[in-house]
Amino acid sequence: MKKLLAGLLVLAAFGWLLWEIYHRASAPTGGPRRGGAGPVAFEVVPIRKAVIRDVRRLTGSVLARSQFQVAPKIAGRLEKLMVDIGDEVHNRQLIAQLDSDEYVQQVAQAEAELEMAKANVVQASSNLELARKKLARYRALYEKKVASQSEIEVVEAEYKVQEAAHKVAEARVLQNKAALEAAKVQEAYTKISASWENGEGRRVVGERFVDEGAMLKANEPIVSIIDIASVTAVIYVIERDYGKIRIGQEARVTTDALPGESFRSRVVRVAPLLKEASRQARVELEIPNPKGSLKPGMFVRVEIEFIRLEDVTVVPAGSVVKRNDTDGVFIVDTENMKVRFVPVKLGLEEEDMVQVLEPNLSGSVVTMGQHLLEDGRSIKLPGTESEDASPRQDAQQTPPAGRGVSSGGRQ
Template sequence: MARKGLLAGAKYNNILAHVTRFVLREEPSAGHSGVFSMKRRYLIITVVIAAIAAAVFFRQTYRQGPAQAEGPHGRVRVPVAVEVAPVARQAINEIGIYTGTLLPESQFTVAPKVAGRLEKILVDIGDEVRRGELIALLDDDEFVQQVDQARAELDVALANIEESSSELGLRRREFERAKTLREKKIISESELDAAEAQYTAALAKQKVAQAQAVQKEAVLKAAQVRLDYTRIRASWEDSSRSRVVGERYVDEGAMLAANDSIVSVVGIDTLKAVIHVIERDYPRIRAGQEAIITTDAHPGQTFSGTIARVAPVLKEAARQARVEITVDNPGKALTPGMFVRVQIRFDRRENARVVPVKALVRNNGTRSVFLADMEHSRARLVPVEIGIIEEDMAEVVSPEIAGFVVTVGHHLLEDGSQIILPEAMPQRKTGDDPEGRAPEDESSRP
């Protein structure tokens, strides 16, 4: 390519010489007008100046060719303007990032235990309810009637007990008299047997009356319980005093069957973040680990959580395990159903050697970086082993590199390429590392 440039330059020099001689030659005749001659000279001078400029540019371009390094296949490698960043020493964390959903720690639906018409709902969505608070009322006319009927039947049973008790007393006395008379041989044995049979029948009748009274009492209690079921309350077993109505399913006047949902009640003082971890991360998850939760609803704000439960099995279809994280929600800023991002720290390295992630390049399937040779303005390709990656920084496990790495422009570089460093970069001083490595901070030394 340099030889072609020299030949082309010589050709341009010959052309330039011919044009110059043509301009400076003597006019052959005086018949031409002076005006025409002057115009012709001005035109030719303009052409000559343009030719000279082109020749100078052409020669300068090809003159620089031999001084530049040639890449593969004879291509000229021009210097590449790059940006660099120092190889730093700092702490770096290995963090697993997952997405999930917030669920209430506890949730249940309030439903009637008996069928009936919904007469009144006393709460609505968002209302706070306390344990045992009245939620809704059913029409209780039929149940009140059943209670009255059961009470009347119990009264009849109690009256039967009194009657049977009176008769039993009479039959007992007659039996005792018959035994006395039999001892005196006044009555026959058959008459004594008859008196005894009447006494036994009276005793059995009293027992039947008592059993009927117990039965009627149970019927009354059942009717009273069903009547109380028309007053629907929110009840739960844990120690939380209050919860919130999450959803309302029916309106007043609706006919409800037993167990038809009226409202849902949720506890949101503590929430549960549910995530699913892949098989690779599963062995590193354990109960008690701390987690950081963020959500788009509160940008820039973080919430703390603790892993409460880890599923003992992975779902076969997805090869993922369910993990539940307890999240405190004292200010009720979080709401069930929110999409959340969860960060769990697996490892931490103090005083790690790190470079920006954007400095990493792929070279034949191997991760590498371009180290900037500050003295010779060249880039040196160095394969590296990467450890922890946190956000925009990556740990370099090996080799022990130092100095500056190329962060912008490395896609145009090859090993040994010339680079143009930013003007703001400090000049190399006497005693600096010959590879352009930055001196290590005293605080970063072990």
């Protein structure tokens, strides 16, 4: 009986010990405690007036303002290429030459055929004149009743034949002139130039697709020409921001390829639709690029400012905490050396700062350790000798930003 009682006592003691260990292990160690809790380190920052913006930072790619490919209109062997990648070209500059021997021969043949046609016109004119004189003579004889009616009809038919032959010869001349012009155009097509409308500024060869000696088909590209005096940045905005984008809106552009440099740009085109798959819309920005620093294909970061507010109350975003599902901050009460939880209505947020719409705050807010504080908790500010030091010396000024210690209880 005694052994059974002793065993029960040992078992009860062991169970109590396990319960105590579990209780201590599961008890919160970082939450605020009442009474004799240890000191809590915290940090305060003055509430201030500042500029705050509603900004979107997006990424995109650079495109040339314009880009086109230069290609021959006829087939042939590329005899000479006058430009290469990176070369500047001006409007209507000759950049390539095709083998023109065949086309020169075609021009010579067309010229010879034209001369032959002109000679045929001379012969036809002579025959027509003879037929006209013969007809006039027979008409005179017919009036004198020397020639018969049938003879007159035969001569008139001969005249009409010669008249038609003369017209055919003249038409052949026009036809051969057109053939000669066509041959000359074909020969001119062997000289390939880069030409564009709207401006005489220089552009740059972006790509080369073939080498000298290559056999080219009609419309097979030789080089691409790009205009980078100004470039286009293409970004995509989500549905939430689409309504905030406006034509003419300014933006700042940066790129990792040019650290420390930024470029001003403006919105020039906004797509009238969003892609159904991504719910994003294409936006194009024009960037002046007089030095040619930005190149097509570069990755860029675009910062667009939607709203800019001056002289508004801001606090560090990290100072905002929730108590009972209400946003608020802990204000330092320097007169009573306590912290006070103040519910706030928030506005814009930019980086690590957030706008406070209501109420009108002043003083300092707790930015570190505030999650461990309670409304009315006593604190010790940096530079004070003890918790019992007179707070009235500090009541006349806003406490400086710095670290402090909470005494760990309400008073």
